[in-house]
Amino acid sequence: MIKDEFFKQVKGNLIVSCQALEDEPLHGSSIMAKMALAAEMGGASAIRANGYQDIKAIRTVTNLPIIGLVKQNYIDSEIYITPTKKEVDELIQAGVSIIALDATSRKRPNGERLKDLITYIKKKQIGVMGDVSTAAEALKAENLGVDCIGTTLSGYTHYSPQQAGPDYKLVERLVESVNVPVIAEGKYWIPEEAWHALDLGAHAVVVGSAITRPQLITKRFTDYLNTKAGAQHDTEVVGGEFIKRNS
Numbered sequence: 234m235i236k237d238e239f240f241k242q243v244k245g246n247l248i249v250s251c252q253a254l255e256d257e258p259l260h261g262s263s264i265m266a267k268m269a270l271a272a273e274m275g276g277a278s279a280i281r282a283n284g285y286q287d288i289k290a291i292r293t294v295t296n297l298p299i300i301g302l303v304k305q306n307y308i309d310s311e312i313y314i315t316p317t318k319k320e321v322d323e324l325i326q327a328g329v330s331i332i333a334l335d336a337t338s339r340k341r342p343n344g345e346r347l348k349d350l351i352t353y354i355k356k357k358q359i360g361v362m363g364d365v366s367t368a369a370e371a372l373k374a375e376n377l378g379v380d381c382i383g384t385t386l387s388g389y390t391h392y393s394p395q396q397a398g399p400d401y402k403l404v405e406r407l408v409e410s411v412n413v414p415v416i417a418e419g420k421y422w423i424p425e426e427a428w429h430a431l432d433l434g435a436h437a438v439v440v441g442s443a444i445t446r447p448q449l450i451t452k453r454f455t456d457y458l459n460t461k462a463g464a465q466h467d468t469e470v471v472g473g474e475f476i477k478r479n480s
């Protein structure tokens with residue numbers, strides 16, 4: 234799908250990120266394909282997916298547009314979302330509508346430059362999503378020619394706000410300051426949060442873990458129940474009511 238059509242299709246909608254790395258229980262391209270199919274059945278407008286194998290498998294079950302990335306670690310850099318031309322070539326081979334890549338200001342591996350990667354992708358008529366952690370990075374990425382900005386990396390660089398939930402402030406600032414679509418992504422767990430980002434002006438919202446990482450979904454339940462149970466153990470029932478011990 235060409236990028237103009239992509240942005241039309243996802244506007245005001247949900248994009249589901251279907252990713253499971255090797256150390257995750259759902260790792261495997263056939264499982265990610267089923268996740269993508271489930272996302273489509275649930276009304277997702279696009280899929281965000283990691284790696285050649287997963288993308289190829291997802292393509293066999295759905296025609297939804299795909300934002301592709303390749304997670305790869307390099308020893309000389311903290312950047313791991315589509316860090317170099319090698320991963321970009323993998324995504325071009327896989328066939329995606331948009332390539333997502335780290336557009337933070339951190340040092341890139343192999344001495345490669347963000348500008349060159351963006352130019353290279355755009356020459357292939359593929360859209361570029363710049364994943365950032367701050368407004369300054371977004372402005373820089375926009376100047377270098379990305380087609381949209383993702384708030385994906387807020388909370389994942391040491392200099393961005395370390396918070397449990399979505400970075401709405403960043404969404405708000407980007408909507409005011411950049412002229413390309415802003416895609417809200419990262420730490421969205423409930424529909425109301427996704428709506429809030431759209432209400433602030435985000436073009437679309439990407440949700441991953443809350444839909445496709447059952448080990449993390451389970452943990453939210455168990456953490457909550459354990460906290461509640463801990464609180465209850467501090468109480469005793471007197472006259473049919475819970476009261477705090479030693480109070």
Ligand SMILES: CC(=O)N[C@H](C=O)[C@@H](O)[C@H](O)[C@H](O)COP(=O)(O)O
Nearest residue numbers: 250385389419420421440441442443
């Ligand atoms: C920081 C990083 O590596 N984010 C990755 C980017 O593709 C994925 O692991 C996330 O699942 C995705 O960004 C969606 O976010 P959340 O799972 O919080 O809804």
